[in-house]
Each structure stands twice: as C-alpha cells, then as structure tokens.
Amino acid sequence: MATEGRALLDRSMSEHAWQLTVIAAARVNGWEVHWTPDWVWAVIAAHVRDNSRRAGSREWAGNGWPDLVLWHPVRGKTLYVECKTTLGRVSPAQRQRITTLYWAGNDVRVWRPGYWADEVEPCLVGAERGKGPGKYPGEAEVHGIALNYHRTGREDQP
Numbered sequence: 001m002a003t004e005g006r007a008l009l010d011r012s013m014s015e016h017a018w019q020l021t022v023i024a025a026a027r028v029n030g031w032e033v034h035w036t037p038d039w040v041w042a043v044i045a046a047h048v049r050d051n052s053r054r055a056g057s058r059e060w061a062g063n064g065w066p067d068l069v070l071w072h073p074v075r076g077k078t079l080y081v082e083c084k085t086t087l088g089r090v091s092p093a094q095r096q097r098i099t100t101l102y103w104a105g106n107d108v109r110v111w112r113p114g115y116w117a118d119e120v121e122p123c124l125v126g127a128e129r130g131k132g133p134g135k136y137p138g139e140a141e142v143h144g145i146a147l148n149y150h151r152t153g154r155e156d157q158p
Contacts, residue, residue, distance in 0.1 A: 010113035011086045018113055019067055019083045022120065026070050029124045034069040064093030066101070066108065075126060080108045081138075088112070095145050102146040109138035110145075 013021075023033050068081040080101050082094060090098070090110060101108045111120050115138050121127075 013085060013113050015067075015083055015085050015088060018085060018111075021113075022068065022081065022083055022111060022124075025121065025124050026068075029072075029126070030074060031070045031072050031124065035067065036065075064091065064095075064097035066094075066097065072126075078107065079123070080106055082108075082110045084110055084112050086112055086114055090141075090145065098142055099146045102142055107139075108142045110141040111138045 019035065023035055026033050066080040066082040068083065069078070070081060071078040080098075082090065082098065084090065098108050098110070109119070109123075119138050
C-alpha cells in the first residue's frame with residue numbers, strides 16, 4: 001500500500017513542485033542553488049523571437065539548459081539537474097545540452113520523483129556510496145542520452 005501511495009504521489013507531482021522539492025532538500029543539506037523560473041525563460045524566448053537579428057536562433061542560453069545548477073562549497077561538487085515528472089519527456093534541445101555538458105566532464109542528472117530514495121536524497125545528503133558513475137537512475141538516463149546522441153548525432157532519439 002505504501003508503494004502504491006508513493007507511486008500515485010510521484011505521478012501527480014508537477015514539474016514545478018518537484019523542482020521546489022529538490023531545491024528545498026538541496027538548501028537544507030548545504031547546497032547553493034541556481035534556478036531560473038519558467039516565466040523568465042518565457043520572457044527571454046519572446047525577446048529572442050522579437051529580435052530580428054536573432055530570430056530563429058537556438059543559441060540563447062535557456063534552450064535546453066538544465067533546470068537547476070547545484071554546488072556544494074564544502075564537498076566541492078557541482079551538479080546540473082534536469083527535473084522531470086514521472087512521465088515527462090526530455091526535449092531534443094535538452095538532450096543536446098545534457099550531452100554536451102556530460103561529454104565536457106560535468107555531473108549531469110535527470111531527476112524524477114521516483115528517483116528520490118535511490119538517488120536524489122542520498123546525493124543531496126552526501127550518502128552516495130559504492131555504485132559508481134552511471135549506476136543511479138538519473139545518471140543512467142543521462143548516460144543513455146549522451147551515448148545515443150554521440151552514436152547517432154540526432155537529437156530526436158528516445
């Protein structure tokens with residue numbers, strides 16, 4: 001019953017609520033957080049569309065950029081985190097950005113509510129142990145995205 005209840009909660013959580021959950025947990029555990037709310041990206045997108053020199057350009061900073069940048073000054077760790085709902089899809093622009101950040105040597109994660117107990121909470125409290133890179137659900141998802149993109153050069157792959 002508890003597992004069914006947790007699954008229902010995970011499925012009903014909005015991306016915004018999930019982002020706020022991760023941000024709160026990060027701050028409680030000593031992480032600094034950079035988060036740009038969706039409304040700011042909407043204003044930037046409108047400006048880019050209205051600016052004839054850059055109309056149609058996909059090179060502005062918000063296109064595909066992960067939702068959160070977390071850094072822990074004591075642990076010396078930085079994370080780029082894309083928050084997705086249980087059923088949320090990673091867009092082609094996000095796939096490309098995740099891939100370039102990953103291949104540049106950054107720790108990039110896709111975090112979903114269902115990853116809380118196995119990855120999100122242990123990472124934020126500093127208790128990740130013994131699994132190695134790419135073994136957590138969000139790391140594995142990023143690893144799959146990056147390898148597929150690297151192999152095919154296409155943004156639209158699953």
